[in-house]
Amino acid sequence: MSEQKREHKWPKKLMEVTDVAEQALVNHGLEQNRSRELAKVVIKALAFLHGGRVFYFPKGEGLDLALRDREIWERFDGHNHEELSREHGLTTTRIYGILAEQRKLRQSDKET
Secondary structure (H helix, E strand, O other), rough: HHHHHHHHHHHHHHHHHHHHHHHHHOOOOOOOHHHHHHHHHHHHHHHHHOOOOOOOOOOOHHHHHHHHHHHHHOOOOOOOOOHHHHOOOOOHHHHHHHHHHHHHHHHHHHHH
């Protein structure tokens, strides 16, 4: 694929991603203009981190599990293993495993 053809594809993809982000924010209850502003902020942040590189987004169950695991990490207070296991229908052993995986991910982020 020529450089010129590749150049012309990204504006459409950028528009699509921005539109999806904006609509998701509207669907979440934000006002249209505020959603548009925040969508641009998010897109610029993603471009800063991943701009110029191929970036993979999982979908379906893979995405749902990754977001669930992040939520578990964010809500963990050092003592609520059992509460999190009940809320997510998981064993406390699995909660410990998820926390270990999330900890490892964050440690590898700091190393790069």
